[in-house]
Amino acid sequence: MAENQNLESLQTPGAVFFIFGATGDLAKRKLFPAIYSLYREGKLAEDFAVIGVARRPRTQEEFREDVYNSIQEFCRYKVKDNEEFKSFAQHFEYKSLDINNVDGFRELDEQTKVLEERFHIPGNRIFYLALAPELFGSVSFNLKKGGMLEGAGWKRLVIEKPFGYDLKSAEELNEQIRQVFKEEEIYRIDHYLGKEMVQNIEVIRFANAFFEPLWNNKHIANIQITLSETVGVEERGGYYDHAGALRDMGQNHMLQMLTMVAMEPPSRLLPEDIRDEKVKVLRSLRPYSNAEEVKNNVVRGQYVQGSSRGRDLPAYRDEDKVDPQSSTETYFMARVFVDNFRWAGVPFYIRTGKRLPVKTTEVVVEFKNMPNNVYLGQKHNLEPNLLVIRVNPMEGIYVKINAKKLGSESEIEPLAMDFCQSCMVGINSPEAYERLLHDAARGDSTYFTRWDEVASAWSFVDRIAEAWRQDAEGPCHYPAGSWGPKEADQLLEENGFHWWPVNGQDEDNVVWQLSK
Numbered sequence: 001m002a003e004n005q006n007l008e009s010l011q012t013p014g015a016v017f018f019i020f021g022a023t024g025d026l027a028k029r030k031l032f033p034a035i036y037s038l039y040r041e042g043k044l045a046e047d048f049a050v051i052g053v054a055r056r057p058r059t060q061e062e063f064r065e066d067v068y069n070s071i072q073e074f075c076r077y078k079v080k081d082n083e084e085f086k087s088f089a090q091h092f093e094y095k096s097l098d099i100n101n102v103d104g105f106r107e108l109d110e111q112t113k114v115l116e117e118r119f120h121i122p123g124n125r126i127f128y129l130a131l132a133p134e135l136f137g138s139v140s141f142n143l144k145k146g147g148m149l150e151g152a153g154w155k156r157l158v159i160e161k162p163f164g165y166d167l168k169s170a171e172e173l174n175e176q177i178r179q180v181f182k183e184e185e186i187y188r189i190d191h192y193l194g195k196e197m198v199q200n201i202e203v204i205r206f207a208n209a210f211f212e213p214l215w216n217n218k219h220i221a222n223i224q225i226t227l228s229e230t231v232g233v234e235e236r237g238g239y240y241d242h243a244g245a246l247r248d249m250g251q252n253h254m255l256q257m258l259t260m261v262a263m264e265p266p267s268r269l270l271p272e273d274i275r276d277e278k279v280k281v282l283r284s285l286r287p288y289s290n291a292e293e294v295k296n297n298v299v300r301g302q303y304v305q306g307s308s309r310g311r312d313l314p315a316y317r318d319e320d321k322v323d324p325q326s327s328t329e330t331y332f333m334a335r336v337f338v339d340n341f342r343w344a345g346v347p348f349y350i351r352t353g354k355r356l357p358v359k360t361t362e363v364v365v366e367f368k369n370m371p372n373n374v375y376l377g378q379k380h381n382l383e384p385n386l387l388v389i390r391v392n393p394m395e396g397i398y399v400k401i402n403a404k405k406l407g408s409e410s411e412i413e414p415l416a417m418d419f420c421q422s423c424m425v426g427i428n429s430p431e432a433y434e435r436l437l438h439d440a441a442r443g444d445s446t447y448f449t450r451w452d453e454v455a456s457a458w459s460f461v462d463r464i465a466e467a468w469r470q471d472a473e474g475p476c477h478y479p480a481g482s483w484g485p486k487e488a489d490q491l492l493e494e495n496g497f498h499w500w501p502v503n504g505q506d507e508d509n510v511v512w513q514l515s516k
């Protein structure tokens with residue numbers, strides 16, 4: 001716990017950040033901008049250094065220019081003052097190194113010591129692996145062999161997803177890493193956990209007297225979690241065709257969001273207590289016991305040619321680096337049950353897909369209808385109350401209630417009580433990576449996934465993947481730009497429900513217009 005002493009303090013302790021994969025896409029689009037934002041907000045201690053590591057040659061000047069360009073293109077703060085940027089950039093160095101070359105790590109250690117001395121950094125080191133997972137094991141071993149984990153200060157490993165391809169490969173990967181790092185030194189990124197509104201789910205639930213007492217199967221009819229994307233696979237066809245929506249989004253982001261919605265209140269607001277509650281949810285997921293159950297509760301889809309906003313969109317099979325005969329799913333939807341006291345009988349409908357009509361992440365909590373509402377219910381066919389948590393790109397919460405229509409004697413209409421956070425802070429809301437880097441540097445592992453969470457999520461997902469593997473039918477097809485296979489709607493209809501429109505979907509609906 002000594003490491004976690006300054007969880008509450010805003011500024012990170014002095015440390016060297018190593019970005020392995022410093023010439024890659026993630027570093028450029030997310031990591032350098034996140035470090036700069038922390039710096040601009042005064043959250044980064046003066047005694048910091050960043051060492052970018054990758055194979056291709058780069059002079060220090062070229063590397064600093066890469067960082068500058070990445071900030072100007074992707075950061076929510078732009079460089080306006082060149083002197084200020086110069087003083088920031090002097091903390092950045094580059095090391096050309098092949099992960100498999102242990103001598104390179106010894107040289108890296110020497111370079112690090114010089115920087116630690118120059119900036120008075122007390123030996124704390126964070127190794128961020130923005131690399132293909134196949135390299136995670138080698139990096140860990142070579143960090144140790146190269147002497148980079150010795151000396152004073154803490155050492156932490158931050159790793160990107162995907163964490164394995166299934167439970168077996170994830171276990172192998174974990175074993176390799178654990179030969180070098182202890183569990184509490186490993187920070188497994190799930191960037192959805194760094195999103196403002198995902199973190200807000202806990203607060204909305206546990207800090208409001210009118211939500212928590214209702215947060216159970218007595219009052220909630222169903223919960224819908226949507227992570228829809230308008231993009232296709234872009235340049236990542238090679239990776240995606242191997243992974244698919246179930247592994248790319250389902251195993252991690254979707255199940256993590258479900259745990260945040262469904263977990264019990266932790267006894268203390270400490271990382272381990274929160275993660276204990278989350279893993280209990282994952283263990284309570286009702287497993288699909290055979291292929292038939294998977295078929296009855298899970299839908300997989302793949303987009304075919306379609307259009308959106310007047311633009312023709314190609315079929316998934318025609319995307320770059322995708323097998324023309326591919327049966328990889330680009331859409332995944334499941335009806336999930338959490339078999340515990342609180343949630344018995346409440347369906348959670350979770351869905352994600354590429355090339356859907358809008359980009360949005362939302363949680364919709366549909367409450368049960370008022371019991372015995374003889375007078376109002378019979379006369380008016382009341383709509384259920386909804387609580388909508390908007391995660392991305394709009395951030396905010398929205399409650400739908402029934403109220404008397406203004407000026408009318410007996411008419412009732414649904415009204416929206418809308419808090420639009422992003423309307424207030426606009427684009428200045430901190431990025432997920434910014435928050436997670438800040439947390440990792442302060443030793444706060446709350447919003448990182450612990451190994452038992454990862455393993456439980458894979459156990460659940462593996463059964464689906466296995467059933468699909470044996471199913472010759474393949475995914476249902478849906479036109480790019482549509483809401484996915486109609487089979488997904490049927491799963492809700494079987495229970496007397498329907499998907500509620502997500503933000504941006506139903507422009508004509510009065511309730512949703514109120515929230516614009």
Ligand SMILES: NC(=O)C1=CN([C@@H]2O[C@H](COP(=O)(O)OP(=O)(O)OC[C@H]3O[C@@H](n4cnc5c(N)ncnc54)[C@H](OP(=O)(O)O)[C@@H]3O)[C@@H](O)[C@H]2O)C=CC1
Nearest residue numbers: 021022023024025026054055056098099130131132160161
């Ligand atoms: N990009 C994104 O938005 C997201 C990425 N991720 C994950 O993050 C990781 C990185 O992704 P991304 O940045 O897109 O990948 P890229 O392919 O863009 O970058 C990979 C990086 O790894 C370096 N590299 C590859 N092999 C070696 C080696 N043997 N030794 C040293 N460096 C090496 C490359 O540099 P060089 O060629 O110069 O050696 C490059 O800097 C992956 O695990 C990905 O799944 C997760 C979520 C989102």
Ligand SMILES: O=C1O[C@H](COP(=O)(O)O)[C@@H](O)[C@H](O)[C@H]1O
Nearest residue numbers: 161191229231248249253361392
């Ligand atoms: O991890 C991933 O997430 C992105 C979506 O992230 P978001 O923050 O833009 O919602 C997804 O496009 C990608 O396929 C996946 O690997």
